[in-house]
Amino acid sequence: xxxxxxxxxxxxxxxxxxxxxxxxxxxxxxxxxxxxxxxxxxxxxxxxxxxxxxxxxxxxxxxxxxxxxxxxxxxxxxxxxxxxxxxxxxxxxxxxxxxxxxxxxxxxxxxxxxxxxxxxxxxxxxxxxxxxxxxxxxxxxxxxxxxxxxxxxxxxxxxxxxxxxxxxxxxxxxxxxxxxxxxxxxxxxxxxxxxxxxxxxxxxxxxxxxxxxxxxxxxxxxxxxxxxxxxxxxxxxxxxxxxxxxxxxxxxxxxxxxxxxxxxxxxxxxxxxxxxxxxxxxxxxxxxxxxxxxxxxxxxxxxxxxxxxxxxxxxxxxxxxxxxxxxxxxxxxxxxxxxxxxxxxxxxxxxxxxxxxxxxxxxxxxxxxxxxxxxxxxxxx
Numbered sequence: 001x002x003x004x005x006x007x008x009x010x011x012x013x014x015x016x017x018x019x020x021x022x023x024x025x026x027x028x029x030x031x032x033x034x035x036x037x038x039x040x041x042x043x044x045x046x047x048x049x050x051x052x053x054x055x056x057x058x059x060x061x062x063x064x065x066x067x068x069x070x071x072x073x074x075x076x077x078x079x080x081x082x083x084x085x086x087x088x089x090x091x092x093x094x095x096x097x098x099x100x101x102x103x104x105x106x107x108x109x110x111x112x113x114x115x116x117x118x119x120x121x122x123x124x125x126x127x128x129x130x131x132x133x134x135x136x137x138x139x140x141x142x143x144x145x146x147x148x149x150x151x152x153x154x155x156x157x158x159x160x161x162x163x164x165x166x167x168x169x170x171x172x173x174x175x176x177x178x179x180x181x182x183x184x185x186x187x188x189x190x191x192x193x194x195x196x197x198x199x200x201x202x203x204x205x206x207x208x209x210x211x212x213x214x215x216x217x218x219x220x221x222x223x224x225x226x227x228x229x230x231x232x233x234x235x236x237x238x239x240x241x242x243x244x245x246x247x248x249x250x251x252x253x254x255x256x257x258x259x260x261x262x263x264x265x266x267x268x269x270x271x272x273x274x275x276x277x278x279x280x281x282x283x284x285x286x287x288x289x290x291x292x293x294x295x296x297x298x299x300x301x302x303x304x305x306x307x308x309x310x311x312x313x314x315x316x317x318x319x320x321x322x323x324x325x326x327x328x329x330x331x332x333x334x335x336x337x338x339x340x341x342x343x344x345x346x347x348x349x350x351x352x353x354x355x356x357x358x359x360x361x362x363x364x365x366x367x368x369x370x371x372x373x374x375x376x377x378x379x380x381x
Contacts (some may be wrong), residue, residue, distance in 0.1 A: 011107055016301050016304045017103065018063075020308065021069075031070060033063070033072045034075045038074065039060045045059035045358050045362070046059070046165075047162060050166055061362060077091040081247050081251075082248070082252070084271070087274065101311060102275045103276040104277040104281050108281060109126055110239070111240055116218060117218040117220060121222075121233060123238065125158055125162060125238060139169060142175045148170050148175050148177050150234065150237065151223050151231050153223065154240040155188040156189065163237075179210065180211075181209050182225070183214075185215065200329065216231075244260045246259075261281055262283060263276070266306050267299060328350060335348055
């Protein structure tokens with residue numbers, strides 16, 4: 001009987017798993033990929049897409065040819081429940097999918113609990129599919145009005161990039177625009193070096209962003225700040241803190257206090273040896289990695305090797321996160337700021353560097369790159 005490998009989510013890490021299976025198929029294994037969309041919208045190019053530098057098709061990956069090359073059955077659905085004891089996951093249509101080996105790469109959700117009063121004015125950055133679908137409509141409505149009051153809540157890397165990208169897009173569309181960026185009292189880009197924070201704040205102010213270093217809650221018609229001031233808004237983009245998918249709470253897996261899957265140095269669940277996880281959905285004891293696609297990309301090849309090793313009963317490999325991750329922060333126009341530990345830089349050349357990295361990542365998973373895929377020749381970039 002074939003072993004059942006189930007991949008939940010089409011995130012960055014699972015791209016590496018599918019790539020590995022496409023390059024070297026594993027005999028005697030039935031592979032299933034469960035993901036809500038046949039496309040992976042690449043988060044690294046989201047700011048550039050908002051700003052108008054990329055077409056949609058240039059900033060996403062078609063999972064169908066990649067899954068076909070990997071010999072995986074693609075199930076277009078979402079997981080809404082899991083029973084680790086019964087070795088199965090539950091789908092939105094009520095079906096249960098059983099596994100011998102499971103890998104989870106479903107990311108995290110945007111915590112908007114204190115912004116719910118905004119109703120339809122609220123646009124969370126996650127799930128990305130929803131954001132990619134809705135932003136063009138919001139831009140068209142702003143053009144029709146001729147004005148837009150935008151508030152971005154959350155001033156991590158995503159919030160900064162989204163605020164600057166949206167401001168650029170609205171201005172390019174001829175919309176009279178005001179953009180407020182709301183950070184917590186800890187400031188902009190918490191966790192980055194002070195010099196990087198200074199660079200970003202200086203650029204944001206030159207660009208005309210209005211910065212607020214205080215907590216905020218949603219209210220009818222806008223956002224209420226901790227000092228009592230009110231920011232009226234036509235649209236509020238939430239790039240706030242992440243939270244774990246709620247269905248994990250009943251999964252039976254060992255979780256950290258925030259509800260994320262606890263994994264060891266092999267990306268394997270600390271409680272269930274037949275479950276692996278990578279990306280935002282997991283946490284490592286004693287580690288405080290930021291929830292960034294950078295770590296999912298780096299963990300992907302190790303996850304792929306360990307899934308193959310687990311199926312073959314071979315020793316597992318260790319994933320050692322790099323102490324500093326490179327961030328290239330898009331600033332609206334073709335301009336970017338680099339952050340790597342204490343080192344930082346900025347300029348149009350940083351944008352060109354980011355553009356080269358992002359386009360190379362998309363090309364890496366383009367159709368026709370593997371021998372067992374129509375049009376493929378097995379060549380590498």
